[in-house]
Amino acid sequence: MKKKNYLFSTILMLLFVQMMVAQSVSISGTVTDDFGETIPGVTVQIKNTSKGAVTDFSGNYTLEANVKSGNNILVFRSIGFSTKEVPFTYESQSTITINATMSADILGLDEVVITGVGALTAKKQIGNVISSVSGLEIAESASLDITGALSGKLAGIQVSQNSGDPAGGISVRLRSASTVNGSSDPLYIIDGVIVNNNSTNVLGISGVVQNRLSDINPQDIDRIEVIKGAAAAAIYGSRASNGVVQIFTKKGKTGEPVITLSTSVNFNSLRKKRDFNEAPLDWASSDITDLTTVPVTRYDYQDMVFQNSVGTDNYVSVAGGMEKTNYFASLSYLQNEGIMKGTDFERTGGRIRINQELNDWASASIGTYFSTSNSNDTPSGGYGAGILPTILFSDNKIDPSKDADGNYPNMTFYPNIFEYIDTFDFRQKNNRIISDLQLNLKPVEGLNINYTLGYDNAESVGSTYVPIGTNTVALGSASTSTISTKQLNSDLNATFMTDISDRFESTTTAGFSWQADDTDIRSISATGLALGIKTTNGAASVSTNEFRSERTFWGGFVQQTFGFDNKLFVTGAIRLDGSSVFGADERNQFYPKASMSYLLSQEEFWKESLGSTFDSFKIRAAWGQAGNLTAIGPFDRLTNYGAVSIDGSSGLISPSQLGNPDLSPERQTELEFGVDMSLFKNRLGIELTYYSQDIEDLLLARTLSPSTGAGSRIENIGTMKNKGFEALITATPVQTSDFTWSVTGTFSTNENEVNNIEGEQFPIGNFNFSVAKNGQPLGVFYQGYYARNDDGSLLLTSGGLPQREKGSYDTNGNPIAERDASGQPTGASLSKVIGDPNPDFIASLINEVTYKNFSFRMQLDAVQGVDVLSWDTRMYYRFGGGPAAANELNGDSVRGTGAAKFGIAESYIEDGSYIKLRELSAGYSLKKPLKGVDNIKFTLTGRNLLSFDNFSSFDPEVNMDGQSNGSRGGIMGLTPIPRVIKLGLTATF
Template sequence: MDLYFHANFFIKRRFLLTLVFTLLFLPFIVRAQITPTVNSRLNGKIIDAQTKERLPGATIAIKGVTNSTTTDAKGEFTLVSGQPFPYTVVVTYIGYLPKELVIDGSPVTISLDIDTKQLNDVVVVGYGTQKRADITGSVSSIGKTALQQPVTSFDQALKGAAPGVQVTQTTGQPGGGVSIRIRGGSSIQGGNEPLYVIDGFPIYNAGSTAGTLSGTPVNPLSSINPGDIESIDILKDASATAIYGSRGANGVVIVTTKKGKADRSSVTYEGNYGVQTLRKKVDVLNAHDFAILRNDALYDATPAKGRFQYLTQQQIDQLGDGTDWQGSAFRNAPTQNHQLTVSGGSAKVRYLISGNYQDQKGIIRNTDFKRYGLRANVDAHPFERLKISTALTLSKADANIAPNGIVNSLLIMPPTATIYDPNGGYTLRNPFENIFANPIATINEQINKSTTNRVLGTTFAEYKIIEGLNLKVLFGADVNTISEKKYIPNSIYEGSLTRGQAGRGSLESYSWLNENTLTYDKNWGDHTINVLGGFTQQSFSRENFTASSQNFVTDELGYNSLQGGSTLIAPTSDATRWDLQSYLGRVNYNYNRRYYLTASLRADGSSRFGKGNKWGYFPSAAASWNIGNEPFFENISKTVSDLKFRLSYGKTGNLEIGEYQSLATLATYSYLFGGNMITGFAPNRIGNDRLSWEKTDQYNAGLDIGFFDNRLQLNIDAYYKKTTNLLLNVQLPWTSGFDSSLQNFGSVENKGLELAVSSQNFTGAFKWNTQFNISFNRNKVLALGNGANTYITGNYIIQVGQPLGNFFGSVTNGILQTGEEASKGKYTGSATPKPGDRLYKDINGDGTFTTAADKAIIGNAQPDFLAGLTNTFSYKGFDLLIFLQGAYGNQILNTNRQNLELFTGQQNAAASALDRWTPANPSQTIPRAKLDPAPVFSDRFIEDGSFLRLKNVNLTYNLPRTFAAKIGLSNASIYVSGQNLITWTKYTGFDPEVTSGSNVSPGTDAGIYPVAKSYFVGVRLGF
């Protein structure tokens, strides 16, 4: 509705009514003026009860009479009552609870409490907003307490904050990304990440758009300052997401940034400083124990005698603990964040401008992340029928990225080796004649930089054609430039092999958006209808290149002189583009705020699919019944204050398969002819004109219920979604000339239950609120392509009837003991079994064990349930937040453990080696040491990934307003905060929450940069 138009209309109508009233009652007015009255004048101010900020525009009225006034820009008022004290006044302000109190003198200060129910009343949905009570779909809103966490990227704040949303950090690298699954993963080879809509601009964050050189890319979403965000709404069921059609199958995360407020100029500053530490070390052998292990491995290997040197007991005793490689690489790392925001405006123009600087050092030396950000949001209402709004983000992010595989190198480096040799240079060769890349040298000397510049902005104009009918035209652009620089010097082991290696890469991406929508709102009697129709189009293009060379005379110029390398490596370059055009429509109807219906349809045309299947159609329908507004409900409303049922169905799609997948393509190949290298082209992919969308049908049933005037609220959702037409590489006959083709085959289902509970346990001077959520999801593969039943890739298996994420390997069955070589030796997988070898189960029943034939499902990466619990306490200016987060039932492939339990004596080993099998210690679980083991992937390396984590504790003290005013502040608060403080888990790796892997192979801890435990102190100041 146009507030300006109605304000004018109201003023004109009030003037006419006043004029008529004056003419009719003029005699009485004159008489009243000559009658003595009491001219009681009430002065005062109205403030926020918690922040003590003044509230301009609040209304104060005398109960039972017409006298009223509003507060000015300073939150102050003067009310001429015409009657003596005491009398009762009623104070109201949008977003706050009304207050009624008796006034017996002047001046007064009246404080109002925020109406938390009204505060959460409006939810951002696709192409608009809705009152929460009017929503028919499943939508979760992230509270401000979650957004106040000191995180680098806002997607990290979603951990445990909403039911049905699984957030997994793929790396602890500063500025690193996360992977998000909303109601489980539906695709096998396509994308499973949700769609992000930031101030109206859709962005698909695949975790990386860079990584051409670094190996561990920076999260593109980290370019957006979390302190600029006002709200996050997560659309989960198809009724809510179908309006995004081909991109809604994995859920939608709608991010709205902060805006200025009319007649409320303010300057705020927030800053914090913190220290990050490694949560735990992985237990490995010290030098003394490692040397004993090495001797055991050498004694076992007859060919090794004469090739390697054994250590005497005296030499072993002199080794001590040796080098602590983890302790030398990890550090206590500082981090700081600063934000200055200026906001204000008038009835016609509102603005908010903020600047942000963040500097986060990594817990691994020589790694960091710096962000410089500027945001400007302007909302203008220049004419009665026209609104204009602009949201603009400018950011630059610089990162020093940890070398790829460095964490694994720290674990396997022998503790007997030293960081520096006697001459002060880096040690390249350890005392046992084995060559290793010195990880400290790699960390200190290797250069691995990434710089990201981003411009993200949207602007729209909304024009009211007639009453209730509005036209909105939006334009947006997202421009990214990423530059990567790498140099490996000749002074370290990796660089000595090539006499130095330099590389540079860049990636430029540009996306533009245009949306044109018409919205019609109409109320007549008990009927309300909202109709949305529109046309949108978006285009995305990307270009990237890399260039590198090696064999340098000097390391001084690094990556700034590629031509200085005498050996040039062939450069690479690439360019891609996709386009999307869409038509959309939605109708919302409700009768008397009891019965609600929603229907939507979107048609998407994408350049990514075959020429006969570029268009897809995605409908949805939903209904809800707000029983709480029924007349008969009044009899039980004292106990059950609200009750609502929701049902929905919808179809959404997935187009995240990369560009040009439906087309036949050529690849470059090099051949040697006549002593010359010749480059040519040859077909490398067959075309598929029938390639189309993955389609997800989803059903949702929900119940929203409130007790005791909504002090206790429950939201329950049950869902079933089935994804068909999976995009899979299907094997082709060799006669076709190709081994596989991307086709639409197969289906996957997800079904689950979500529960969210919110309670106001105590109100008044002492407040205690609780939010709890828990979600269960069950995933199953229903069909695979071309009649196949099983798809095996490495250590993973995808099988019909089983969930995605199954680990596939051998099953351990104890340790071969002395005298059992003849009877059980065939189950070791060794041609010459010896006591101390690990035994494995014979899965196929052929009477022997082989690694290729005897495999089974040995675990799954998907949790049985996810949960989050937040408690907030407030008392006399103190606010305490305690947030617990957890997962149960998932397994993790600990590849670090797999490497550390080889017990070869050529690399360091896990502390479990202390209990290895020896003739004096016939262990039943840990095998013997041997120089050349045949690694077997087994259930030994699949660990329970369940955990409960004290994720965030925040204690804030809000200074009294009187004290703040003395130092020139409108409000001030200080806080201390801790993140990842305590983790209860059986997982032996660095962190159970950090895993990587693709859709096909999830749940892998492959030497990932660990997540830090952090402590912060900060301030928030208002001027």
């Protein structure tokens, strides 16, 4: 006890002495680049203190701080520039002027990133790849969603917009899927708060599912950092086994208030119309041998349901601060109409953050964000009725307009397209609050303690109304559904940095995290509505449903990094993770990590031989393990009996799936290594990465013997492999004081394979056409295929029609075609793998040019070697509204060809590869155009302007299973992604 008291007294005395010797001083100056141009937004900080400032639009800064006498260091940091340290000596002067010139850092190796809550690390020390995107790139992408704006910005990240609905869901995959039944979404963290990005389907329509990151305004973002794979899980826990997307919002800056005002208007339009039946003919008879035709009028239904629409986005923020307090506040309003008639999205949001310095070694921060959004939706696409499915299932010789009595003519077994638009009422409303409280302590030099308490509350409410008299629900229906999710995370982390000697340094990090979430789902639905009633009240048949779940996650870690000569860094970590969804004996698991980073360019032999060419050359390697804590639900390990009513009394029935208390988390082991290099005086940067993932103990359903009384039980039985290559190349071919041209390119490949599945395969979506199959990538299409001749040509029937292959299967499950005496297929209908929705590679190319006050940007995104299952094409084969029917009517193909192809899945597998002109923008800035105005910037941005593809329908990027993990590439009646042209103005005062 005496020793503890002595240590405590010593620390207090050191702090007191430090405060006594520190004196107040004003430090100011200007920061410029190698061409003498000033750099705004540079962070200026006295080393080993929390004292700092940020340069203004003219590159000037002023820093008021208490500075200790003697030698000090001023540190300058900015994204895209090498960190600059400027020593200075303080004696008793009241002002000090320190100017700095910063050089370009094309790969950002000197950039300080967040590798854990409160853990700051230079990228050069990290053994795994970590990527950054600036808030400006996000805000100027013309995307309404943060995740959509990430498309093409980073290597190894595939971003897909699953619907063209105004707030349509977006899928993000870092590298590849890592589970079959669970989620492969990365973990999203906003300012230390683990946030919910669930896909909320409150309308029961897969085609209009939203992500909850659509609640966040992209203009509030300062930067985004992305860590891929198991390396992220060492500090963030196994919930980050699919990677981490860290979102940092804007903060206040010491100095006079800075007001930013932006407004924009966007114009949305249908980028491409698909071919339809334009033949002014119809068959006189249903007999396919009768080729007699009669004249009819054909209608283009696309012109009746799509529209050119507009939207607006308005934003205002104020940021400022005094010596010990800074603040940031913003308000925003967005309204956007969809290109599908009857759809729109409206969002209002606000953010407040206050940072307070409590004393020289303690600071606190509190922030909150709120948003509310409303959308009008129409059923469109996916599994079930909708506007576009009605078109697919209709013969377009029918005029859908109301008759003289106001009745809608029948188009097919689904409602009339105008009936949807005029009479259906489908709405969503979302309320969101994200708040955090953070405390940062630096009680002694080198020790940094950070505590974060985060809270995320999201509620989505959906209501539907279908009027009396429609084809699908003759008596009318109404429903209301609510999904409410609350998340809480409490994180305590400490980092201690010390110099063991002049050449050795040590960084020790430890932390503990506790997380909890609970979800409530409530719904009430009714059919048989009373006349004039749009709610469930008084309906003839009413049903209710309720689901509640609670989960907790916990974990702790210790990580140690040793650095030698600021060029070799070795890191080791161990983490314990637990989750309440697993049984008591299996819920706690250990996961190790090791990594290495070596800056060869810091060696003398390298400088002497290659230093004139290579500005930096780093090799890195990382190995780590992680578990998937979300592959099963809170109750999946249990035998869950179902409640029923029997003669008015409650009862229970046995389930088809037995529980299994011995389930353990899926375990992922990943090896990653790569090189980072910059050449030719930082004009060229190259980042290359190879990775290999092995996932074991996949949680899959095993079929049980009938004698057990149940059909299946979840067990740890499957395995999965991923391996891939990622490349990022960035170059500045031309750079002068007035003109800069920069180029960034990305290229990524991934090979996925699933194995050890019982029964060889099982269906996972796309009407069971998508499967998980041993030896194949996840989600391949397995179904019927064409019968062919030996030369590969189609084997036709005697009537000249294509047909499905028939035969039998060998002992390994491979299909064997068989022929009868006439050479025609015989036996059972055969199936095989007919397509793969996983791309061979994804790539992007970004060109940026600035000339004085002008700027230009062009981004191309490419997804190649991917197959899609086009249900659009299949329905057009059979129901008369597609080009296949026109070919038959015009005599270009045998009558009945479309109906024959309808039953052969291979016939509607299409090449889904595309190259998209994702972004095209131009801007012009005016610096200090008026008194009191620092900057005005005008922008013109286009998004999804062009798509170079061979897809027969609207857009190969969309997906009918929304954000599904394994079921990808299915397209049926989905709203296409619109072309967007946006005019914007941003002013800073």
